[in-house]
Amino acid sequence: MLLRSKFFLVLMPLAAVILSLFIGKYQADAATIVSLLLSKLNIGPGGDFSVNLETAIFQVRLPRILMALLVGMSLSVSGAVFQGVFRNPLVSDHILGVSNGASLGAAAAILWGASIAGVQLAAFISGMLAVGLTYSVSRIYKTTSTLTLVLSGIIVGGFFSALVSLLKSIADPLDKMPAIVFWLMGSFAKISSVDLKFAVPIMVSAVFVLWLVRWRLNILAVGEEDAKSLGMNTEVFRFGLVVLCTLATSSAVAVSGVIGWVGLVVPHVARILVGPDHKDLIPLSISLGGTYMVLMDDLARSLTTAEVSIGILTAIIGAPFFAYLLRKGTSWS
Protein backbone atom coordinates (compact mmCIF):
# COMPACT_ATOMS: atom_id res chain seq x y z
CA MET A 1 0.00 0.00 0.00
CA LEU A 2 1.16 3.48 -0.90
CA LEU A 3 1.06 4.88 2.65
CA ARG A 4 3.33 2.10 3.88
CA SER A 5 5.94 2.40 1.13
CA LYS A 6 9.21 3.93 2.26
CA PHE A 7 9.60 5.69 -1.06
CA PHE A 8 6.34 7.58 -0.68
CA LEU A 9 6.98 8.42 2.98
CA VAL A 10 10.27 10.10 2.00
CA LEU A 11 8.99 11.64 -1.22
CA MET A 12 6.02 13.44 0.34
CA PRO A 13 7.98 15.70 2.75
CA LEU A 14 10.78 16.10 0.23
CA ALA A 15 8.32 17.44 -2.33
CA ALA A 16 6.91 19.83 0.27
CA VAL A 17 10.41 21.09 1.10
CA ILE A 18 11.28 21.72 -2.56
CA LEU A 19 7.97 23.41 -3.24
CA SER A 20 8.45 25.65 -0.21
CA LEU A 21 11.79 26.95 -1.49
CA PHE A 22 9.74 28.86 -4.09
CA ILE A 23 7.46 30.53 -1.57
CA GLY A 24 8.35 33.66 0.36
CA LYS A 25 8.59 37.42 0.57
CA TYR A 26 11.67 37.79 -1.58
CA GLN A 27 10.52 38.18 -5.19
CA ALA A 28 12.19 35.79 -7.58
CA ASP A 29 10.79 33.94 -10.55
CA ALA A 30 10.66 30.17 -10.40
CA ALA A 31 13.02 29.65 -13.34
CA THR A 32 15.80 31.59 -11.61
CA ILE A 33 15.35 29.61 -8.41
CA VAL A 34 15.40 26.33 -10.34
CA SER A 35 18.65 27.19 -12.08
CA LEU A 36 20.15 28.39 -8.79
CA LEU A 37 19.24 25.08 -7.13
CA LEU A 38 20.55 23.08 -10.09
CA SER A 39 23.84 24.98 -10.15
CA LYS A 40 24.25 24.30 -6.41
CA LEU A 41 23.83 20.61 -7.18
CA ASN A 42 26.44 21.00 -9.97
CA ILE A 43 24.05 19.89 -12.68
CA GLY A 44 22.82 23.16 -14.10
CA PRO A 45 24.38 25.51 -16.61
CA GLY A 46 25.27 27.84 -13.73
CA GLY A 47 25.15 31.58 -14.12
CA ASP A 48 25.22 34.75 -12.12
CA PHE A 49 22.90 34.88 -9.19
CA SER A 50 22.49 37.87 -6.96
CA VAL A 51 23.85 37.57 -3.43
CA ASN A 52 20.43 38.58 -2.17
CA LEU A 53 18.76 35.67 -3.90
CA GLU A 54 21.29 33.17 -2.56
CA THR A 55 20.86 34.57 0.93
CA ALA A 56 17.07 34.46 0.66
CA ILE A 57 17.03 30.84 -0.47
CA PHE A 58 19.86 29.28 1.51
CA GLN A 59 20.19 31.46 4.61
CA VAL A 60 16.55 32.31 5.18
CA ARG A 61 14.19 29.88 3.50
CA LEU A 62 16.07 26.59 3.72
CA PRO A 63 16.85 26.66 7.47
CA ARG A 64 13.30 27.76 8.15
CA ILE A 65 11.79 24.98 6.03
CA LEU A 66 14.05 22.34 7.55
CA MET A 67 13.18 23.54 11.02
CA ALA A 68 9.45 23.38 10.25
CA LEU A 69 9.98 19.88 8.88
CA LEU A 70 11.76 18.68 12.01
CA VAL A 71 9.39 20.38 14.44
CA GLY A 72 6.42 18.86 12.59
CA MET A 73 8.02 15.42 12.71
CA SER A 74 8.91 15.76 16.40
CA LEU A 75 5.49 16.98 17.53
CA SER A 76 3.62 14.37 15.48
CA VAL A 77 5.71 11.38 16.46
CA SER A 78 5.65 12.47 20.10
CA GLY A 79 1.86 12.76 19.94
CA ALA A 80 1.57 9.27 18.46
CA VAL A 81 3.93 7.81 21.05
CA PHE A 82 2.28 9.63 23.98
CA GLN A 83 -1.06 8.21 22.82
CA GLY A 84 0.38 4.71 22.75
CA VAL A 85 2.25 5.00 26.05
CA PHE A 86 -0.78 6.32 27.92
CA ARG A 87 -3.09 4.01 25.94
CA ASN A 88 -5.27 6.92 25.17
CA PRO A 89 -5.94 8.34 21.73
CA LEU A 90 -6.89 11.74 23.17
CA VAL A 91 -3.60 12.72 24.76
CA SER A 92 -1.01 14.93 23.14
CA ASP A 93 1.85 17.13 24.24
CA HIS A 94 -0.66 19.89 24.85
CA ILE A 95 -3.13 17.85 26.88
CA LEU A 96 -0.40 16.29 29.02
CA GLY A 97 0.79 19.79 29.89
CA VAL A 98 4.18 19.31 28.21
CA SER A 99 3.85 22.36 25.95
CA ASN A 100 2.69 24.61 28.78
CA GLY A 101 5.44 23.22 30.97
CA ALA A 102 8.09 23.75 28.32
CA SER A 103 6.72 27.26 27.69
CA LEU A 104 7.21 28.19 31.32
CA GLY A 105 10.83 27.08 31.29
CA ALA A 106 11.54 28.75 27.98
CA ALA A 107 9.77 32.00 28.96
CA ALA A 108 11.70 32.13 32.22
CA ALA A 109 14.95 31.57 30.33
CA ILE A 110 14.10 34.33 27.81
CA LEU A 111 13.30 36.67 30.69
CA TRP A 112 16.61 35.77 32.29
CA GLY A 113 18.35 36.49 29.02
CA ALA A 114 19.68 32.97 28.66
CA SER A 115 21.31 31.59 25.53
CA ILE A 116 19.37 29.34 23.15
CA ALA A 117 20.92 26.30 24.85
CA GLY A 118 19.71 27.62 28.18
CA VAL A 119 16.20 28.12 26.76
CA GLN A 120 16.17 24.52 25.54
CA LEU A 121 17.41 23.10 28.80
CA ALA A 122 14.87 25.09 30.80
CA ALA A 123 12.10 24.05 28.39
CA PHE A 124 13.04 20.39 28.77
CA ILE A 125 13.23 20.41 32.56
CA SER A 126 9.91 22.15 33.07
CA GLY A 127 8.33 20.03 30.31
CA MET A 128 9.38 16.86 32.14
CA LEU A 129 8.12 18.32 35.39
CA ALA A 130 4.73 19.04 33.85
CA VAL A 131 4.24 15.58 32.32
CA GLY A 132 5.41 13.98 35.58
CA LEU A 133 2.90 16.06 37.55
CA THR A 134 0.09 15.27 35.12
CA TYR A 135 0.76 11.57 35.39
CA SER A 136 0.98 11.57 39.19
CA VAL A 137 -2.16 13.70 39.61
CA SER A 138 -4.01 11.27 37.33
CA ARG A 139 -2.87 8.36 39.51
CA ILE A 140 -4.91 9.66 42.45
CA TYR A 141 -7.52 7.04 41.64
CA LYS A 142 -4.80 4.45 40.92
CA THR A 143 -5.90 4.13 37.33
CA THR A 144 -4.98 6.10 34.26
CA SER A 145 -8.33 6.36 32.61
CA THR A 146 -8.90 8.69 29.71
CA LEU A 147 -10.87 11.04 31.88
CA THR A 148 -8.48 11.41 34.82
CA LEU A 149 -5.49 11.81 32.54
CA VAL A 150 -7.16 14.53 30.49
CA LEU A 151 -8.47 16.24 33.63
CA SER A 152 -5.12 16.27 35.38
CA GLY A 153 -3.52 17.53 32.17
CA ILE A 154 -5.97 20.44 32.22
CA ILE A 155 -5.10 21.12 35.88
CA VAL A 156 -1.35 21.02 35.35
CA GLY A 157 -1.50 22.85 32.01
CA GLY A 158 -3.67 25.56 33.55
CA PHE A 159 -1.28 26.00 36.44
CA PHE A 160 1.76 26.28 34.22
CA SER A 161 0.07 28.65 31.81
CA ALA A 162 -0.86 30.88 34.78
CA LEU A 163 2.81 30.96 35.73
CA VAL A 164 3.67 31.88 32.13
CA SER A 165 1.18 34.77 32.36
CA LEU A 166 2.79 35.83 35.61
CA LEU A 167 6.17 35.96 33.87
CA LYS A 168 4.65 38.00 31.03
CA SER A 169 3.20 40.51 33.46
CA ILE A 170 6.51 41.07 35.23
CA ALA A 171 8.55 41.17 32.00
CA ASP A 172 9.77 44.47 30.55
CA PRO A 173 6.76 45.62 28.46
CA LEU A 174 8.90 47.19 25.73
CA ASP A 175 11.42 44.50 25.13
CA LYS A 176 11.08 41.09 26.84
CA MET A 177 7.28 40.94 27.02
CA PRO A 178 6.63 41.14 23.26
CA ALA A 179 9.46 38.69 22.70
CA ILE A 180 7.80 36.15 24.98
CA VAL A 181 4.30 36.81 23.59
CA PHE A 182 5.30 36.40 19.94
CA TRP A 183 7.40 33.41 20.69
CA LEU A 184 4.52 31.75 22.58
CA MET A 185 2.24 32.10 19.56
CA GLY A 186 4.60 29.88 17.64
CA SER A 187 6.60 30.93 14.61
CA PHE A 188 9.47 29.90 12.40
CA ALA A 189 10.12 33.49 11.33
CA LYS A 190 13.22 34.00 13.44
CA ILE A 191 14.96 30.69 12.85
CA SER A 192 18.70 31.03 12.54
CA SER A 193 21.38 28.44 11.96
CA VAL A 194 22.37 28.92 15.62
CA ASP A 195 19.03 27.46 16.68
CA LEU A 196 19.53 24.54 14.37
CA LYS A 197 22.85 23.67 15.96
CA PHE A 198 21.30 22.78 19.31
CA ALA A 199 17.82 21.62 18.43
CA VAL A 200 18.51 19.55 15.32
CA PRO A 201 20.66 16.81 16.89
CA ILE A 202 18.22 16.39 19.77
CA MET A 203 15.12 16.24 17.59
CA VAL A 204 16.73 14.03 14.95
CA SER A 205 17.96 11.51 17.51
CA ALA A 206 14.67 11.46 19.44
CA VAL A 207 12.64 10.92 16.26
CA PHE A 208 15.09 8.26 15.06
CA VAL A 209 14.99 6.26 18.30
CA LEU A 210 11.18 6.45 18.42
CA TRP A 211 11.15 5.17 14.84
CA LEU A 212 13.46 2.28 15.82
CA VAL A 213 11.21 1.01 18.61
CA ARG A 214 8.02 1.39 16.56
CA TRP A 215 6.83 -2.22 16.66
CA ARG A 216 7.52 -2.54 20.41
CA LEU A 217 5.16 0.37 21.00
CA ASN A 218 2.27 -1.95 20.11
CA ILE A 219 3.06 -4.16 23.09
CA LEU A 220 2.99 -1.23 25.49
CA ALA A 221 -0.10 0.27 23.85
CA VAL A 222 -2.17 -2.89 24.11
CA GLY A 223 -2.20 -3.02 27.93
CA GLU A 224 -0.03 -2.95 31.06
CA GLU A 225 -0.44 -6.59 32.07
CA ASP A 226 -0.26 -7.74 28.46
CA ALA A 227 3.04 -5.95 28.02
CA LYS A 228 4.46 -7.37 31.24
CA SER A 229 3.36 -10.89 30.41
CA LEU A 230 4.93 -10.47 26.97
CA GLY A 231 8.28 -9.92 28.64
CA MET A 232 8.48 -6.15 28.61
CA ASN A 233 9.97 -4.06 31.37
CA THR A 234 7.12 -1.59 31.10
CA GLU A 235 8.26 0.92 33.72
CA VAL A 236 11.69 1.44 32.14
CA PHE A 237 10.40 1.46 28.56
CA ARG A 238 7.58 3.89 29.34
CA PHE A 239 9.89 6.25 31.20
CA GLY A 240 12.40 6.18 28.35
CA LEU A 241 9.70 6.96 25.81
CA VAL A 242 8.28 9.84 27.87
CA VAL A 243 11.77 11.32 28.20
CA LEU A 244 12.36 11.06 24.44
CA CYS A 245 8.98 12.60 23.56
CA THR A 246 9.44 15.38 26.08
CA LEU A 247 12.93 16.06 24.72
CA ALA A 248 11.61 16.27 21.18
CA THR A 249 8.59 18.39 22.14
CA SER A 250 10.43 20.79 24.41
CA SER A 251 13.19 21.28 21.84
CA ALA A 252 10.49 22.10 19.33
CA VAL A 253 8.89 24.53 21.79
CA ALA A 254 12.27 26.11 22.54
CA VAL A 255 12.94 26.97 18.89
CA SER A 256 9.49 27.71 17.56
CA GLY A 257 7.18 28.36 20.48
CA VAL A 258 3.91 26.60 21.09
CA ILE A 259 2.41 25.06 17.97
CA GLY A 260 -0.69 23.26 19.10
CA TRP A 261 -2.95 20.57 17.63
CA VAL A 262 -0.30 19.00 15.41
CA GLY A 263 0.54 16.28 17.95
CA LEU A 264 -3.13 15.39 18.25
CA VAL A 265 -4.44 15.70 14.69
CA VAL A 266 -1.59 14.18 12.67
CA PRO A 267 -1.43 10.83 14.55
CA HIS A 268 -5.22 10.60 14.31
CA VAL A 269 -5.19 11.08 10.57
CA ALA A 270 -2.37 8.55 10.32
CA ARG A 271 -4.30 6.05 12.45
CA ILE A 272 -7.35 6.43 10.21
CA LEU A 273 -5.16 5.83 7.16
CA VAL A 274 -3.08 2.84 8.26
CA GLY A 275 -4.65 1.58 11.51
CA PRO A 276 -3.20 1.36 15.03
CA ASP A 277 -0.12 -0.78 14.26
CA HIS A 278 2.78 1.47 15.27
CA LYS A 279 5.00 -0.24 12.73
CA ASP A 280 3.09 1.73 10.07
CA LEU A 281 1.69 4.49 12.27
CA ILE A 282 5.02 5.92 13.45
CA PRO A 283 6.64 6.31 9.99
CA LEU A 284 3.46 7.82 8.57
CA SER A 285 3.09 10.22 11.53
CA ILE A 286 6.67 11.40 11.02
CA SER A 287 6.22 11.87 7.30
CA LEU A 288 2.78 13.49 7.47
CA GLY A 289 3.74 15.70 10.42
CA GLY A 290 6.79 17.08 8.63
CA THR A 291 4.87 17.70 5.43
CA TYR A 292 1.95 19.33 7.23
CA MET A 293 4.16 21.72 9.19
CA VAL A 294 6.17 22.75 6.12
CA LEU A 295 2.97 23.51 4.19
CA MET A 296 1.44 25.35 7.17
CA ASP A 297 4.54 27.49 7.41
CA ASP A 298 4.20 28.30 3.70
CA LEU A 299 0.75 29.63 4.52
CA ALA A 300 2.08 31.49 7.56
CA ARG A 301 4.55 33.44 5.48
CA SER A 302 2.49 34.00 2.35
CA LEU A 303 -1.11 34.41 3.51
CA THR A 304 -0.88 38.10 4.34
CA THR A 305 1.75 40.76 3.86
CA ALA A 306 2.72 40.39 7.51
CA GLU A 307 3.61 37.02 9.05
CA VAL A 308 0.79 35.04 10.61
CA SER A 309 1.87 32.98 13.61
CA ILE A 310 1.87 29.32 12.61
CA GLY A 311 0.50 28.37 16.04
CA ILE A 312 -2.62 30.37 15.18
CA LEU A 313 -2.98 28.62 11.83
CA THR A 314 -2.54 25.10 13.18
CA ALA A 315 -5.18 25.81 15.81
CA ILE A 316 -7.63 27.39 13.35
CA ILE A 317 -7.29 24.40 11.04
CA GLY A 318 -6.60 21.71 13.64
CA ALA A 319 -9.43 22.32 16.10
CA PRO A 320 -12.36 22.10 13.67
CA PHE A 321 -10.67 19.27 11.80
CA PHE A 322 -10.34 17.34 15.03
CA ALA A 323 -14.02 17.92 15.73
CA TYR A 324 -14.71 16.43 12.30
CA LEU A 325 -12.53 13.40 13.13
CA LEU A 326 -14.39 12.96 16.43
CA ARG A 327 -17.64 12.87 14.47
CA LYS A 328 -16.28 10.15 12.25
CA GLY A 329 -14.84 8.38 15.26
CA THR A 330 -13.00 5.75 13.24
CA SER A 331 -9.65 6.39 14.84
CA TRP A 332 -10.32 4.40 17.96
CA SER A 333 -12.94 2.07 19.32
Added chain:
Amino acid sequence: MKLEVRGGSFSYTKGHPVFEDISLELEDQQFLCLLGQNGCGKTTLLKCLAGMMPLSSGKVIINGKHLDSMTRRETALAIGYVPQDQETAFPFTVQQMVLMGRAPSLNFLASPSSRDMTIAEEAMERVGILRLKDQRYTELSGGEKQLVLLGRILAQRPNIWLLDEPTSHLDFKNQTIILRLIRDLVNEGRSVIMTTHYPNHAFAYPTHVALMHDGKILSIGSPEDVLLESNLSQAYGIDICLYTARRKDSDKLVTFCAPVEE
Protein backbone atom coordinates in the same frame (compact mmCIF):
# COMPACT_ATOMS: atom_id res chain seq x y z
CA MET B 1 8.86 -27.50 32.73
CA LYS B 2 7.88 -27.44 36.35
CA LEU B 3 6.25 -24.64 38.28
CA GLU B 4 6.45 -24.61 42.05
CA VAL B 5 5.27 -22.27 44.79
CA ARG B 6 6.63 -22.74 48.26
CA GLY B 7 5.08 -20.98 51.23
CA GLY B 8 3.76 -18.18 49.04
CA SER B 9 1.99 -15.28 50.74
CA PHE B 10 0.83 -11.93 49.47
CA SER B 11 -0.64 -8.89 51.19
CA TYR B 12 -1.31 -5.34 50.04
CA THR B 13 -1.35 -4.11 53.64
CA LYS B 14 0.52 -5.79 56.44
CA GLY B 15 -1.56 -8.15 58.55
CA HIS B 16 -4.23 -8.59 55.85
CA PRO B 17 -2.94 -11.33 53.57
CA VAL B 18 -4.80 -11.96 50.31
CA PHE B 19 -3.42 -15.48 50.42
CA GLU B 20 -1.09 -17.14 52.85
CA ASP B 21 1.39 -20.03 52.95
CA ILE B 22 0.42 -21.51 49.61
CA SER B 23 2.43 -24.39 48.19
CA LEU B 24 1.70 -26.21 44.98
CA GLU B 25 3.44 -27.86 42.07
CA LEU B 26 2.55 -28.04 38.42
CA GLU B 27 4.22 -30.61 36.22
CA ASP B 28 4.21 -31.20 32.48
CA GLN B 29 0.82 -31.89 30.96
CA GLN B 30 -1.04 -31.05 34.12
CA PHE B 31 -4.18 -28.97 33.96
CA LEU B 32 -4.93 -27.43 37.34
CA CYS B 33 -8.27 -25.78 37.91
CA LEU B 34 -8.40 -23.22 40.70
CA LEU B 35 -11.81 -22.82 42.35
CA GLY B 36 -13.06 -20.59 45.12
CA GLN B 37 -15.32 -17.70 46.08
CA ASN B 38 -14.88 -14.15 44.88
CA GLY B 39 -12.02 -12.59 46.80
CA CYS B 40 -10.50 -15.88 47.95
CA GLY B 41 -7.19 -14.91 46.35
CA LYS B 42 -7.26 -16.93 43.09
CA THR B 43 -6.56 -14.01 40.78
CA THR B 44 -3.87 -12.54 43.02
CA LEU B 45 -2.15 -15.92 43.27
CA LEU B 46 -2.17 -16.24 39.49
CA LYS B 47 -0.71 -12.73 39.11
CA CYS B 48 2.11 -13.58 41.51
CA LEU B 49 2.83 -16.81 39.64
CA ALA B 50 2.95 -14.86 36.39
CA GLY B 51 5.41 -12.39 37.89
CA MET B 52 3.00 -9.44 37.63
CA MET B 53 3.50 -8.79 41.34
CA PRO B 54 6.16 -10.12 43.73
CA LEU B 55 5.15 -12.44 46.57
CA SER B 56 5.34 -10.87 50.02
CA SER B 57 7.03 -14.03 51.23
CA GLY B 58 7.80 -17.45 49.86
CA LYS B 59 9.06 -18.26 46.40
CA VAL B 60 8.03 -19.22 42.91
CA ILE B 61 10.40 -21.65 41.20
CA ILE B 62 10.39 -22.46 37.50
CA ASN B 63 12.53 -25.44 36.51
CA GLY B 64 14.67 -24.94 39.58
CA LYS B 65 15.12 -21.22 38.94
CA HIS B 66 13.70 -18.48 41.17
CA LEU B 67 11.16 -16.28 39.44
CA ASP B 68 12.69 -13.20 41.15
CA SER B 69 16.04 -13.86 39.51
CA MET B 70 14.56 -14.14 36.01
CA THR B 71 14.18 -11.17 33.69
CA ARG B 72 10.70 -10.35 32.40
CA ARG B 73 11.75 -11.68 29.03
CA GLU B 74 12.96 -15.01 30.43
CA THR B 75 9.72 -15.25 32.37
CA ALA B 76 7.69 -14.57 29.23
CA LEU B 77 9.46 -17.38 27.40
CA ALA B 78 8.49 -19.80 30.18
CA ILE B 79 5.11 -18.49 31.32
CA GLY B 80 2.15 -17.14 29.39
CA TYR B 81 -0.54 -15.22 31.23
CA VAL B 82 -3.99 -14.03 30.23
CA PRO B 83 -5.58 -11.53 32.64
CA GLN B 84 -9.28 -11.52 33.37
CA ASP B 85 -10.53 -8.48 31.54
CA GLN B 86 -8.39 -7.61 28.60
CA GLU B 87 -9.35 -4.24 27.19
CA THR B 88 -7.42 -2.26 24.67
CA ALA B 89 -7.83 1.34 23.63
CA PHE B 90 -6.74 0.74 20.05
CA PRO B 91 -8.49 -1.38 17.42
CA PHE B 92 -5.62 -3.74 16.61
CA THR B 93 -6.47 -6.52 14.19
CA VAL B 94 -6.57 -10.14 15.31
CA GLN B 95 -3.37 -10.83 13.40
CA GLN B 96 -1.56 -7.90 15.05
CA MET B 97 -2.71 -9.11 18.48
CA VAL B 98 -1.50 -12.66 17.90
CA LEU B 99 1.81 -11.43 16.43
CA MET B 100 2.49 -9.61 19.71
CA GLY B 101 3.03 -13.04 21.22
CA ARG B 102 6.33 -13.06 19.34
CA ALA B 103 7.62 -10.08 21.37
CA PRO B 104 9.73 -11.98 23.93
CA SER B 105 11.43 -13.97 21.16
CA LEU B 106 12.38 -10.91 19.14
CA ASN B 107 15.18 -8.39 19.42
CA PHE B 108 14.11 -5.17 21.09
CA LEU B 109 14.30 -3.14 17.88
CA ALA B 110 13.03 -5.85 15.56
CA SER B 111 9.68 -6.12 13.85
CA PRO B 112 8.16 -9.56 13.26
CA SER B 113 9.74 -11.46 10.36
CA SER B 114 7.96 -13.66 7.84
CA ARG B 115 8.79 -16.60 10.10
CA ASP B 116 6.95 -14.88 12.95
CA MET B 117 4.03 -14.31 10.59
CA THR B 118 3.96 -18.05 9.87
CA ILE B 119 4.04 -18.87 13.59
CA ALA B 120 1.16 -16.44 14.17
CA GLU B 121 -0.84 -17.92 11.30
CA GLU B 122 -0.33 -21.42 12.65
CA ALA B 123 -1.45 -20.28 16.07
CA MET B 124 -4.58 -18.66 14.62
CA GLU B 125 -5.29 -21.81 12.63
CA ARG B 126 -4.88 -23.99 15.72
CA VAL B 127 -7.39 -22.03 17.81
CA GLY B 128 -9.69 -21.59 14.83
CA ILE B 129 -9.60 -17.84 14.28
CA LEU B 130 -7.69 -17.63 11.02
CA ARG B 131 -10.83 -16.40 9.27
CA LEU B 132 -10.99 -13.45 11.73
CA LYS B 133 -7.38 -12.45 11.03
CA ASP B 134 -8.10 -8.99 9.58
CA GLN B 135 -10.97 -8.12 11.91
CA ARG B 136 -10.59 -5.64 14.73
CA TYR B 137 -10.03 -7.27 18.10
CA THR B 138 -12.18 -4.61 19.77
CA GLU B 139 -15.19 -5.60 17.67
CA LEU B 140 -15.07 -9.33 18.43
CA SER B 141 -17.40 -11.22 20.75
CA GLY B 142 -16.18 -12.31 24.19
CA GLY B 143 -15.52 -15.87 23.05
CA GLU B 144 -13.59 -14.77 19.99
CA LYS B 145 -11.49 -12.38 22.10
CA GLN B 146 -10.60 -15.23 24.44
CA LEU B 147 -9.57 -17.37 21.45
CA VAL B 148 -7.35 -14.53 20.20
CA LEU B 149 -5.60 -14.33 23.59
CA LEU B 150 -5.07 -18.10 23.57
CA GLY B 151 -3.71 -17.77 20.04
CA ARG B 152 -1.33 -15.10 21.29
CA ILE B 153 0.06 -17.38 24.02
CA LEU B 154 0.36 -20.13 21.44
CA ALA B 155 2.53 -17.83 19.31
CA GLN B 156 4.45 -16.85 22.43
CA ARG B 157 5.27 -20.55 22.97
CA PRO B 158 5.73 -20.77 26.72
CA ASN B 159 5.14 -24.16 28.34
CA ILE B 160 3.27 -22.91 31.36
CA TRP B 161 -0.04 -21.16 30.78
CA LEU B 162 -1.81 -19.16 33.48
CA LEU B 163 -5.37 -18.27 32.54
CA ASP B 164 -7.56 -16.07 34.72
CA GLU B 165 -11.19 -17.00 34.18
CA PRO B 166 -10.97 -17.67 30.45
CA THR B 167 -14.63 -18.71 30.43
CA SER B 168 -16.16 -15.72 32.19
CA HIS B 169 -18.70 -13.74 30.15
CA LEU B 170 -18.97 -16.61 27.69
CA ASP B 171 -22.08 -18.50 26.65
CA PHE B 172 -22.48 -22.25 27.06
CA LYS B 173 -21.09 -23.14 23.67
CA ASN B 174 -18.09 -20.85 23.86
CA GLN B 175 -17.21 -22.04 27.38
CA THR B 176 -17.10 -25.57 26.04
CA ILE B 177 -15.03 -24.61 23.00
CA ILE B 178 -12.45 -22.88 25.19
CA LEU B 179 -12.29 -25.69 27.76
CA ARG B 180 -11.90 -28.38 25.10
CA LEU B 181 -9.18 -26.37 23.41
CA ILE B 182 -7.28 -25.92 26.67
CA ARG B 183 -7.60 -29.65 27.42
CA ASP B 184 -6.26 -30.56 23.99
CA LEU B 185 -3.36 -28.12 24.30
CA VAL B 186 -2.46 -29.69 27.66
CA ASN B 187 -2.46 -33.11 26.01
CA GLU B 188 -0.09 -31.70 23.40
CA GLY B 189 2.42 -30.85 26.14
CA ARG B 190 1.58 -27.63 27.98
CA SER B 191 0.79 -27.17 31.64
CA VAL B 192 -2.10 -24.93 32.56
CA ILE B 193 -3.45 -23.28 35.69
CA MET B 194 -6.91 -21.86 35.14
CA THR B 195 -9.25 -20.10 37.53
CA THR B 196 -12.98 -20.42 37.09
CA HIS B 197 -16.24 -19.62 38.83
CA TYR B 198 -17.95 -22.75 37.52
CA PRO B 199 -17.15 -25.79 39.70
CA ASN B 200 -18.77 -28.03 37.11
CA HIS B 201 -15.96 -27.21 34.69
CA ALA B 202 -13.60 -28.89 37.16
CA PHE B 203 -15.37 -32.26 36.94
CA ALA B 204 -14.84 -32.75 33.25
CA TYR B 205 -11.66 -31.10 31.97
CA PRO B 206 -8.71 -30.66 34.37
CA THR B 207 -6.30 -33.27 35.67
CA HIS B 208 -6.04 -31.50 39.02
CA VAL B 209 -8.23 -29.23 41.12
CA ALA B 210 -7.41 -26.85 43.95
CA LEU B 211 -10.12 -25.38 46.15
CA MET B 212 -9.22 -22.06 47.72
CA HIS B 213 -10.93 -20.51 50.70
CA ASP B 214 -9.98 -17.34 52.51
CA GLY B 215 -6.47 -17.14 51.10
CA LYS B 216 -5.60 -20.77 51.76
CA ILE B 217 -5.75 -23.98 49.78
CA LEU B 218 -8.47 -26.10 51.30
CA SER B 219 -7.80 -29.16 49.21
CA ILE B 220 -5.71 -30.02 46.19
CA GLY B 221 -5.46 -33.18 44.11
CA SER B 222 -7.33 -35.11 41.47
CA PRO B 223 -10.92 -33.97 40.75
CA GLU B 224 -12.39 -37.10 42.39
CA ASP B 225 -10.47 -36.51 45.62
CA VAL B 226 -11.08 -32.79 45.88
CA LEU B 227 -14.58 -32.24 44.57
CA LEU B 228 -16.43 -33.65 47.58
CA GLU B 229 -19.65 -32.23 48.96
CA SER B 230 -17.93 -31.28 52.22
CA ASN B 231 -15.05 -29.47 50.48
CA LEU B 232 -17.26 -27.62 48.01
CA SER B 233 -19.72 -26.60 50.73
CA GLN B 234 -16.92 -25.25 52.86
CA ALA B 235 -15.20 -23.45 50.00
CA TYR B 236 -18.33 -21.67 48.79
CA GLY B 237 -20.00 -21.29 52.18
CA ILE B 238 -23.31 -22.78 50.98
CA ASP B 239 -24.65 -26.34 51.01
CA ILE B 240 -23.64 -28.08 47.81
CA CYS B 241 -24.65 -31.58 46.68
CA LEU B 242 -23.06 -33.88 44.14
CA TYR B 243 -25.25 -35.64 41.61
CA THR B 244 -24.37 -38.50 39.33
CA ALA B 245 -26.42 -38.97 36.24
CA ARG B 246 -26.46 -41.41 33.37
CA ARG B 247 -26.91 -40.29 29.82
CA LYS B 248 -30.18 -41.51 28.31
CA ASP B 249 -28.76 -43.75 25.62
CA SER B 250 -25.45 -44.82 27.13
CA ASP B 251 -23.87 -46.12 30.31
CA LYS B 252 -21.60 -43.13 30.69
CA LEU B 253 -21.98 -41.46 34.06
CA VAL B 254 -21.41 -37.77 34.67
CA THR B 255 -20.97 -36.08 38.02
CA PHE B 256 -21.92 -32.49 38.70
CA CYS B 257 -22.73 -30.32 41.65
CA ALA B 258 -25.50 -27.90 42.51
CA PRO B 259 -26.51 -25.89 45.56
CA VAL B 260 -29.12 -27.56 47.78
CA GLU B 261 -32.52 -25.94 47.42
CA GLU B 262 -35.11 -26.42 50.18
